[in-house]
Amino acid sequence: MNNLSPKNNMFSSPEARLAVIAIVVFITMAALSPERFLSPQNMTSMAFQFPEFAILALAMTITMLTGGIDLSVVGISNLSAVIGATILTQFAGPDIAGIEMAMWIGIAIAISISVGMLAGLFNGIIIAIFGLPPILATLGSGLVFTGLAVALTGGSAVLGLPSGVAWLGNETVFGVPVPVILFAILALGLSFLLARTSFGLKIQMYGTNPLAAQFAALDVNRLLMKVYMVSGVYSAIAGMVIMSRANSAKADYGSSYLLLAVLIAVLGGINPYGGYGRIIGVVLAVLSMQFLSSGLNMLQVSNFSRELIWGMLLIFVMIVNTQKGFKLNLGKTPQTKSGK
Amino acid sequence: MDFVPENALVIMEGVTKNYDGVVALDNVDFTVSPGEAVCLVGENGSGKSTLIKILAGVEQATSGRITIGGKVYDTLSPRLSAAAGVMVIFQDFSLFPNLSVAENIAFSTQLGKNRRLFNKKHVYEIARKTLDRVGVDIDLGTIVETLPVAHKQLVAICRALASNARLIIMDEPTTALTEREVSILLDIIRRLKKDGVAVIFVSHKLAEVLEVSEKVVILRNGKKVAQGPASTFDAASLTRNMTGRDVAEASPRPIDPSAPVLLHVKDLHKEGAFENINFDLHEGEVLGVSGLLGSGRTPLAKALFGLVVPEKGMIKLGDKSIVLGDPLTAAAAGIGYVPEDRLTEGLFLTQSIVRNVSIGRLDNHQNAGLLNMKSLFRESGDWLKRLKVKTPDIGSPVTSLSGGNQQRVVLSRWLSRAPKVLILNGPSVGVDVGSKSEIHDIIHELALSGIGIIVISDDLPELLATCQRILVMKSGVITDEVSGKNITEDELARRMAS
Amino acid sequence: MKKLFSKSFWIRNETLVAIVIIAFIIIASISDPRFLSMPTLTDLLRGGIVLGIFAVGVMVVLISGGIDVSFTAVAVFAMYTTTLFLVTFVPELSWYWAFGISMLIGAALGAINGIFIAWFGLPTLIVTLGTLSIYRGFLLTFVGSKLISNLPPDMRDFSRLMMFRNTNADGSFYSLPWAFAALVIVVIITWFILYRTTLGRSIFAIGGSIESARRIGINVRATQFFVYVYVGTLAGLAGIIYASMSRVANPFDLVGLELSVIAAVVLGGARLIGGYGTLTGTLLGVALIVIVRNSLIVIGIPSTWQSVAIGVLILVGTGLPAWQAKRAAARAS
Structure with missing residues (x-):
């Protein structure tokens, strides 16, 4: 085993506990309402629902690994979607088809992702070069990005996209929904990045001890800029999925996803103070959330109770994590428990 | 049992402390008198x-008796x-950086008196x-964060x-x-x-503090090994007693x-x-830079590595000028x-040993965007072996190592980058004596291989044992240059302080 | 070294925010002479009531070294539950009963946050993120999700109680509701707690260094607990005033406002790492946000650019001190 990270006891790791939670939730829901929860329709509808916020959670995750946070993910995804959609409506229109449509969609996606990358670069610069705390930097820049999207559209939805846009969010390939494939690629990509590339290892090292990273001559500024650029690109991709599923783009789509993304990342065992976290944890957190909310839907429980249960799950998991084993990973917590 | 003066303020008798079977303190007697x-x-x-x-009451003794001010305490x-008047000033001072000088001084008395209301005038008084x-004058309203x-x-x-300590x-x-601050402190004491x-x-x-002290008590491996009037000790006898050997x-x-x-x-x-x-x-030279704290030795060391930005001057490595104030180019x-x-500053504590060693070499083990884990492990393992780090698994957290071995991890990190010049700031701080001399051996070996080494330290025996030349710094200026073999420790100490 | 202080005055957030506000007012008065008038002022004050009460609470949390994002959910929970209770059972009850109940509910919800934070030692951001979802989810699932537009008469009347009302020379009408007094009272009480009680100084102390606070014997848990109960109480108050002034109790309102409030407080100079924050700064921050929201159009910026403007203000307002601090750190060795 060439595992570079410190060894964790299998059962004390947050991921193992999460896996148990995900399975328990799945089994409970399946038992409570087998014919509906396990139905193919439910499976597909779940599969189409989660990728958009799950991708945002991945964007959040990479910044949290450095001990930062990206509160601008939703802003970036809407801004890039609005720009992409505007290009499509201005130059292509709803009636376009064939090669020309594919070309314009390709151009729009390329530009949208570049927008995400630039927005992330902007975050990286104000954090790395100007030294703003990430939480404030991205709170401010998130408002700017959202604001630009509002200013561009006057606050209304951009409608009239070419028919091909719908493919990304609504079609399946060999029976697997396209957004799920996309999410899988992005999650695997990030996981690979963290475990098997120099960049990924540096992210974790920086998150563990930023000062030591500086003394070890890591290029900290470039590292942070790259991290926030990756976050920006992932956010932009989430924006494409949202645009495709809504068949439109708007400045305030998915505004509830911001806190959800933070919640999933933390639930997934990402140490909010940086340095520790595994993508598998985030994936398990996403699945738990989705099983839970779909299951509750089946059981005719109101939509709003999802929020309630998410919150309870988050705090429950945090209590379990802090009470055992996780303390080591929270080495930099300003609030240590103890004290008399 | 030692002789206990009648008026002793604190009397500790036969105090023992076990941590999970490890004896941290073994039947120690200790007394302090007022003044x-x-x-x-x-x-x-x-x-x-x-x-x-x-x-201080933070830990409880496993056995033994403690008397403070005539009162016997079973547990503190x-x-x-x-309440008994024992106050500890920790190295970090435990102050509130955001509060005023006056509040920092008076906060605990306010708490002690159970005052609900905060009376600024009273606190300032x-x-x-x-x-x-x-006998000192500090502006009471100053926010502590901004104080030296x-x-x-x-x-x-x-x-x-x-x-009421x-x-x-x-x-x-x-x-x-700094020197001057120490002498002010001693006056206050x-x-x-x-x-x-x-x-x-x-x-x-x-x-520095020997001159205001009456008594010296030396502990080693949890036991009291020596005690006596301060005047009977000098640096050499202290060291001998602390380490237990020459x-x-x-x-x-x-x-x-x-x-x-x-x-x-x-x-x-x-x-x-x-x-x-x-x-x-020079190539293969070990150069010492010494001076008291505040003499400028650490800023100079950091400046050579680019962590501190000098306003002017030049650093040349071989015939290449190095950009000032940039650790990346300095390291490269x-x-x-x-x-x-x-x-x-040195370690990534929760990370594995191998990651701590290889952090500077990650890019070199990356092929087409993919880290070669095998070569990474092999290289780090080799360096650790060469520096004699004993560990069953280099994938375990670096916290599992002793101080001396941790220092070798940081050394391995730099050695794996094949440096031409190595700056060691306090190479054996917090390292046990055995490891210390081994680290000195490593320094000699590295010098032999042609690396130029700069040792920044105020540990005089260490400087004399490792360095061929020693630069003495005072108030930011190099005041003296001595050759290591024809100077004694006392002479060096005198030159640093004078 | 000492010169740094006078320099630091100019980069202090209070000063910066005040300068931006004054500049805004000057530009606005030039482009529209009617801007500098009583109606503008009363609009500003009116708009600052709810935001201001929230901001004062958030400031206290930031000073203690924590953060609270759940206060909007606490507010809407307290407000809606109180209104529903009154409408269903005792619609004739006086407004101060409504206020009392709402604040009590707020305090109880704040106490839940406090328990998780002070006794379980969980990170404040995560706890309040979780309880944000819990409170709102619970409200919408179990209490109700329908708009209540027939508020109890006394609550409705409260918002019509005016401290003064008047008509300008040009015929425009202006007034200031008594609800504004609530903000004033909150500010005074908070000032008293923070600067005149040992409890308040302890809040600053734990924000400065929680470890030192423990060492000198401050009851850290009790202090933290108080902080979250206090924010909860203020949120309950802000919520009920919000309902009373908008004449409806909408369970979907308020949540989503939390980041703007935190932004206002941070603009006013409170630091996220704890230990620092002033009421003057916080109120200036609130004023700036309200002005930008209400009057951006007066200085020729379309209102669609509102959130860009607020975002830029946050970046500049927090960026300048951060940049300054970073340069100072680089200069020191």
Whole structure:
């Protein structure tokens, strides 16, 4: 085993506990309402629902690994979607088809992702070069990005996209929904990045001890800029999925996803103070959330109770994590428990 | 049982402390009288911090008896200790950076009196009185964050006094002070002693505080190994007692006059830190830079590695000029830096040993965007083996290693980058004696292989054991250059202080 | 070294925010002479009531070294539950009963946050993120999700109670509701707690260094607990005033406002790492946000650019001190 990270006891790791939670939730829901929860329709509808916020959670995750946070993910995804959609409506229109449509969609996606990358670069610069705390930097820049999207559209939805846009969010390939494939690629990509590339290892090292990273001559500024650029690109991709599923783009789509993304990342065992976290944890957190909310839907429980249960799950998991084993990973917590 | 003076303030008799079967303190007797200053000396792990923690009520003794001010305590708690007048000033001072000097001084008295309301006038009065007692003048309204370290320490002392301290325990009180600040501190201590306040200095470097102390107590491996009037000890006997042996040190190899110049430093200047720094470092040379704290040795070391930005001057490695103030180019050019504070500046504590070693080499083991784990492990493992780090698994957290081995991890990190110049800031701080001489051997070996080494330290025996030449710094200027083999420790100490 | 202080005055957030506000007012008065008038002022004050009460609470949390994002959910929970209770059972009850109940509910919800934070030692951001979801989810699932537009008469009347009302020379009408007094009272009480009680100083102390606070014997848990109960109480108050002034109790309101409030407080100079924050700064921050929201159009910026403007203000307002601090750190060795 060439595992570079410190060894964790299998059962004390947050991921193992999460896996148990995900399975328990799945089994409970399946038992409570087998014919509906396990139905193919439910499976597909779940599969189409989660990728958009799950991708945002991945964007959040990479910044949290450095001990930062990206509160601008939703802003970036809407801004890039609005720009992409505007290009499509201005130059292509709803009636376009064939090669020309594919070309314009390709151009729009390329530009949208570049927008995400630039927005992330902007975050990286104000954090790395100007030294703003990430939480404030991205709170401010998130408002700017959202604001630009509002200013561009006057606050209304951009409608009239070419028919091909719908493919990304609504079609399946060999029976697997396209957004799920996309999410899988992005999650695997990030996981690979963290475990098997120099960049990924540096992210974790920086998150563990930023000062030591500086003394070890890591290029900290470039590292942070790259991290926030990756976050920006992932956010932009989430924006494409949202645009495709809504068949439109708007400045305030998915505004509830911001806190959800933070919640999933933390639930997934990402140490909010940086340095520790595994993508598998985030994936398990996403699945738990989705099983839970779909299951509750089946059981005719109101939509709003999802929020309630998410919150309870988050705090429950945090209590379990802090009470055992996780303390080591929270080495930099300003609030240590103890004290008399 | 030793002789116990009648009026003793604190009497500890047969105090023992076990941690999960490990004996940290073994049947130790210890007394302090009012107005007495005691130096409590020992290496890391000798038990001196355990003794202090027991006295402060933070830890409970496994067995033994403690009497404070005539009252016998079965168990102490922080509250009981404080009420008995035992105050500890930790190295970080435990102040509130965001509050004023006055509030920092008077906060605990306010709590002690159970005051619900905050009376600014009252608080300022208490603070003013305490500062007067100590005989210093600090603006009461200043926010503590903006104070220099020496003033923070004074505020911490005043806080202890304001809560009626009868015994003040100071943890490494002089490490962060400049010469002048130390002498001011010593004056204050003398005043306090006249007032009947007792002081315990906890330290492993005591030359400075010996002169105001009456008594020295030396601990080793949890046992009291020596005790006596301060006047009967000198640096050498302290060390011998602390370590329990005369450590045979290899002495440095003579300078090879034909070795080419490796590092050329010219007119390096940084306002308020150092000025007019000129020196050459030859291939295979070990150059010491010494000076008291605040002499500018650490800023200079950091400047050579780019962590501090000098305003002017030039650093040349071989015939290449190095961009000032950029660690990345310095490292790329072949300069390595092993920092002073291993735990906060050197190591990534929760990460594995191999990651800690290989962090500087990750890009070199990456092929087409993919890390070659095998070669990464092999290289790190090789270096650890060469530096004799004993560990069953280099994938385990670096916290599982001892201080000496952790230092070797940081060394391996730089050695794997094949440096031309290695700057070691306090190479054996917090390392046990055995490891220390092994680290010195490593330094000799590295020098033999042609690396130029700069040792920044105020540990004189260490400098004399490793360096061929020693630069002495004072107030930011190089005041002296001595050749290691024809100078004694006392002479070097004199030159540093004068 | 000492010179840094006078320099720091100019980069202090209070000063910066005040300068931006004054500049805004000057530009606005030039482009529209009617801007500098009583109606503008009363609009500003009116708009600052709810935001201001929230901001004062958030400031206290930031000073203690924590953060709270759940206060909007607490507010809407307290407000809606109180209104529903009154409408269903005792619609004739006086407004101060409504206020009392709402504040009590707020305090109880704040206490839940406090328990998780002070006793379980969980990170404040995560706890309040979780309880944000819990409170709102619970409200919408179990209490109700329908708009209540027939508020109890006394609550409705409260918002019509005016401290003064008047008509300008040009015929425009202006007034200031008594609800504004609530903000004033909150500010005074908070000032008293923070600067005149040991409890308040302890809040600053734990924000400065929680470890030092423990060492000198401050009851850290009790202090933290108080902080979250206090924010909860203020949120309950802000919520009920919000309902009373908007004449409806909408369970979907308020949540989503939390980041703007935190932004206002941070603009006013409170630091996220704890220990620092002033009421003057916080109120200036609130004023700036309200002005930008209400009057951006007066200085010729279309209102669609509102959130860009607020975002830029946050970046500049927090960026300048951060940049300054970073340069100072680089200068020191």
